Amino acid sequence: MSGGGKMRALLLLALILVLPSNGFSFTTSNTVNLKTVAVHNPATTMSRYTLARTLYTHTSPTLTVLQMAYIPPEDAEKAKTTKPKLPQPKIGDVVRYFDMDGGLAEGQVLVGKISLIQPIRSEPTSEDGTNKWLVEINEMEDVGDGYYADYPSRKRRKCALRKLEEIAPVPASFVRTEDAYKIPVERGTNRPLPSHASYDLIGYEGPAAVPINQDVVKTDGEKYDKIKNDLIRNSAIAGAAxxxxxxxxSGSNIALIYAAGAFAGVAYLFFLGIKTDTVGSEDAKLGSNVSNLRFVFPGLILVGVALNNKMSGDSNPVSTPGMFSTVTPQQFGAAMAGFLTYRVPLFVSQLSPVISESAADMVPGSAGMAMRLAQDAKNRGVDMSLLEDKAAKDGLTTVFLVSGPEATGKTTLVNKLLESDSRFVKPALVDKIADGVKFERLQQRGEFLEVDQSGRYGLAKEGVLEAAGQPSDSENGENKVVVVDADVELAKKMVNVSGARLVGVWIGLDDLDKFESRLKTKISSGLVPIPEDETEDTVLRAKIRQVVKDIEFGVVSGVFEFTILNEDVDDSFKQLKDAASYCFK
Structure with a gap:
């Protein structure tokens, strides 16, 4: 180093030594050593920093790296005192809580979802927010490996009430393949780890109010008025009839009493409407008091009959003294029957949609599905005459739909049917390589019913309806039927394909253990891929859950006229051929 360089280095060192240390940090390094110097005094920080850097960068060519980091003193103090902000509770949050009846000294650790947050009115509140909010929690089922699932609807729900300060939020991610939430757990104990020790209690004012759509309120009000007026009008018509x-x-006398009773029933509905009109309003108490007059009308009818009998002579010669002693059983029955007539249109209005839906549900297969689709179209205001004319003109394409859960062997049965009978054909698929333009267009429009696992072949509606062609297209002029080998997801989409007459066959097994055994074989043989973050057991559990859901669809959908339990392939194939013959009837 030259003499000038040494002087500059000494000057820089002297400058750094006399400056206080609090705000700047310099790290200088060369091939031999590393120096760290700090420059402080916020009042003169920037000027001294600039001077020091200018001297430093001209000291020696061997000092090659300058690293600096400025931390304002006020920010440093703020970082020391600021605590992480706690979250506020929301409906649907996954939380950790304790059950003191769990048999452990500190209580059993449970995981659940918040379903309700309500204020505690029986205990005094404190300024820090404790003893103020009560939380209802739906317990979740521990299915192992850190997965917690909601209890199925067929099982009784387990609920618990806890104070807000007694629960802690838990980070949870829903895993579709497991149909459960994955949460972090403590190693060794597998106890759930919350993201925060508790919720923010200070200043918490309860769940946010749900915004009210006034247009929806207005529409619902109009529907309510229509239903109320229809009930009163229909009750009057039923009473007149x-x-x-x-x-x-029975003659004019009984008819007049019946009509009076029917009028009392209409008045009863009118005053009941006054009560419902004022529910939740400022006039609720007044409306409730006024509506109580409806209970007087049946008695008024009997009083009127009794007075009329008194004035015209005793109509009941064998009676005991009393105000209503002159009312005969026939008159009493007519009055009460007339009064209860208001219930007839009420029952009819309630039962008519149930009867229409039940009739469609009772009819199996494609016929029942057609009834349900027709009812749905009618509810949407579709002109059914146009649909019927089009169906009569164009006809429907028969589709043989074979579906069922995984590992039932349905694909083997379908392939045997296709090989043994030339009347059955596969649906036409769109090849991405052969016709890439059409494939991309259909995929972008979302018109594919299914795309295979390779992503190369796609099944569209036209591929199902047009694959069979016309009878004249075949060599012997016979009808062709398209056979769709569908999983449950594809079967659900096929239900909504217009222009198709579905003949459904459900392939299943008679025991859930057999499903598990076959799925284990597929997993162990490598036919089912296992993701990196899962194990064979988790994949198997997810598959079993999916099988249960698929079976529920097969039972309640009403799509399938035939059910085959595939225990023996030859016997099942014979049943499949018998079901397939129904396509030509």
Whole structure:
């Protein structure tokens, strides 16, 4: 180093030594050593820093690296005192809580979802927010390996009430293949690890209010008025019809009493409407008091009948003294029957949609599905006459739909059917390599019913309906039927394919253990890939859950006229051929 360089280095060193240390840090390095010097005094920080850097960069060519980091003193103090912000609870949060009846000294650790947050009114509140909020939690089922699932609907739900300060939020990620939530657990104990020790209690004012859509409120109000007016009108019509029948059967006197009873029933509905109109409003108490008048009308009818009998002479010669002693059983029955007539249109309005839906559900297979689709179209205001004319003109394409859960052997049965009978054909697939433009267009529009695992072949609606062609297209002029080998997801989409007459066959097994055994074989043989973050057991559990869901669809969907339990391939194939013959009837 030259003499000038040494002087500059000494000057820099003297400058750094006399400066206090609090705000700047310099790290200088060369091939031999590493120096760290700090420059402080915030009042003159920038000027001294600039001077020091200028001197330093001209000291020697061997000092090659300058690393600097400025930390304002106020930020450093703030970082020491600021604590991480706690989250506020929301409905649906996954939380950790304790059950003191779990048999452990500190309580059993449980995981659940918040379903309700409500204030505690029986205990005094404190300024820090404790003893203020009560939380209802739906317990989740521990299915192992850190996975927690909601209890199935067929099982009884387990609920618990805890104070807000007694629970802690848990980070949870839903894993579709497991149909469960994955949460972090402590090594060794497998106890759930919360993201924070508790929720933010200070200043918490309860769940956020749900915004009210006034347009929806207005629409619902109009529907309510229509239902109420229809009930009153229909009750009056039913009462009039009943009075006419009473006139023909029992004469004018009984018909008049029946009509009076029917009028009382209409008045009863009117005053009941006053009560429902005022529910939740400022006039709720007044509306409730006024509506209680509806209980007076049946008695008024009997009083009127009794007074009329008194004035015209005792209609009941064998009676005991009393106000209503002159009312005959026939008159009493007519009055009460007339009053209860208001229930007839009420029951009819409630039962008519149930009966129409039940009728469609009772019809199996494609016929029942057609009834349900027709009912749905009618509810949407579709002109059914146009649909019927089009169906009569164009006809429907018969599709033989074979579906079922995984590992039932349905693909083997379908392939045997295709090989043994030339009347059955596969649906036409779109090849991405052969016709890439069409494939991309259909995929972008979302018109594919299914794309195979390779991503090369796609099944569209036209591929199902047009694969059979016309009878004239075949060599002997016979009808062709498309056979669709479908998993449950594809079967659900096939239900909504217009222009198809589905003949459904469900392939299953008679025992869930057999499903498990076959799935284990597929997994161990490598036919089912195992993700890196999962094990054979987790994949098997997910598959079993999916099988259960698929079976539920097969039972309640009403799509499948035939069910085959595939225990013996030859016997099952014979049953499949018998079911397939139904396509030509």
């Amino acid at each position: 009943g009075a006419i029948v009473a006139q023909l059967v």
